[in-house]
Amino acid sequence: MAGPSQPVLATLGADVVLSCQLEPAADVTESTMEWSRSDLSPRFVHLRRDGMEFLVNQHPLYVGRTYLSPGRLKQGDLSLRLSSVRLSDQGTYRCDVPGKASVEVHLHVGGAPATVAVSAEAGQSRGGVLLGCESAGWYPEPELLWLDAEGKPVSAGPSQTHRGPDGLYAISSRVTVEKRTSNTLSCRVQQSNISQSRTAEFSFKVEESKDPSGSAARVTAVLVLAAAVIVWFSCFFGWWKLKATSRSDEKPKKEEEEEEFPKQTTGMEDLEEKQRLAEDLKESQEEEKDLVGVIEMLKKLEKELVKSGKNKKSELQEVERKMEENHKELQKGSRKFQKMKAEKKAFILEEQQELDGKKKDLEKFLQLTEDRAEEVKKTIEVITRQRDGAGADRVEVQSENLDQ
Known part of the structure; x- marks a missing residue:
């Protein structure tokens, strides 16, 4: 039984396929096979017995979201399609054909919002212009960076993070930049585990006549x-x-x-x-x-x-x-x-x-x-x-x- 060598990365709300291939390939359309998670009760994610879908004992979290292709089962492909991925889907899955073989598949779930918001918070201070940046809807917890026009990091205070009831993270940060005739600053929020990043740019001018x-x-x-x-x-x-x-x-x-x-x-x-x-x-x-x-x-x-x-x-x-x-x-x-x-x-x-x-x-x-x-x-x-x-x-x- 062969499965992915690396953890599978899924994006919140999207569909993902958990690979599982019987080796050597054989028709398993009439066989009993199951996908399960040992940390759940009941543990069944998807179950077939004697060539029939047997979903009576399927865990409620997966009802209506799992699918096995009958055509692929004839080729020994037991890959499971999981739709509308949730944070609760993250975990270790077991693909098992009783009496033949089994394999574990690790699923990681990540999420990133569409945008990042950057805005001037409260005008100008003695040291410069105060900017704020915030972004919500991340998983796992992201990091936030301020960058100047040349892409170099700008020193700022520690970021503030908060995890909401939905399990997603929100992050925010503020920075004061020097007063110049013009300036450009970028706020980048990124999550390296899921290879996702979002960047927002903020350009402003300081009116010298106000000073x-x-x-x-x-x-x-x-x-x-x-x-x-x-x-x-x-x-x-x-x-x-x-x-x-x-x-x-x-x-x-x-x-x-x-x-x-x-x-x-x-x-x-x-x-x-x-x-x-x-x-x-x-x-x-x-x-x-x-x-x-x-x-x-x-x-x-x-x-x-x-x-x-x-x-x-x-x-x-x-x-x-x-x-x-x-x-x-x-x-x-x-x-x-x-x-x-x-x-x-x-x-x-x-x-x-x-x-x-x-x-x-x-x-x-x-x-x-x-x-x-x-x-x-x-x-x-x-x-x-x-x-x-x-x-x-x-x-x-x-x-x-x-x-x-």
């Missing part, structure tokens, strides 16, 4: 520049105003000198005086032109501060929205990954703490930006008002001098 650290540096630079420009321009405008005032004082002083020391002026002296006044007017116009350019620069700086403030408001709203989502998640709990519920809660709490810190930083930056923008705006108003007044006085004085 306020980069924009914070830019806003800080703008704020420092604004403060420096305000200080510098205050000094510049003080000097410009002092110079304009000194020019306006020249006429009264000269008149006093002429009253004290009257003299007769010539035509040549009048021409020189007019040339000097023309040069002073040109110099004043150039200084005013520079002043207008600085005011324009301040206006651009004010615009940049207002824009930065709007961006900070948007980031602050996004942080507040995420904090509200996490709060709701903590309130309702999660029915998914029950054995990892405590770990997930700890992650959400950690993220909440991080978001709270970001919120405080954004509020601080926003307030500082608004204050600097207001300072720049007031500076522009004061400088413009004083420039217009000083310019009018200077033009009046110079016009009078030219008329003389």
